Amino acid sequence: MRNLDAPRLCSGTRLRIAELRRHIVQATILAGGAKGETVLIPRIPIIPTNLPFQFKCLQFPINVAFSITINKSQGQTLKVADIHLGTPCFSHGQLNVGCSRVSGARNLFIYAENKKSRNVVYRDVL
Structure with missing residues (x-):
């Protein structure tokens, strides 16, 4: 490199x-x-x-990185996760699924415009 x-x-x-x-x-x-x-x-x-x-x-002096959707990551364990919330989550529990893929907070990085994002909650279900 x-x-x-x-x-x-x-x-x-x-x-x-x-x-x-x-x-x-x-x-x-x-x-x-x-x-x-x-x-x-x-x-x-x-x-x-x-x-x-x-x-x-x-x-080429570059390291390759890959990305997957939160739904595709369901059921996987990742060493490090970087969640890009340029657009808000579109379904109930999606943010929780994304955040729970890693074993600790030190390995989780979240990017959101203006440091804010919407978490979708369907009150009818609750």
């Missing part, structure tokens, strides 16, 4: 991939001072010097 353009593109920067090309990745920065900026990430040559032979490998 390499810091390409600190502090914009450095370890821990979250990106949304917009387009994958053969030699370049186009992405949008999701957080921080450069939030919303479109960036181009090239393949970086990696040439090890501690081996008795020489070779060059071209790699």
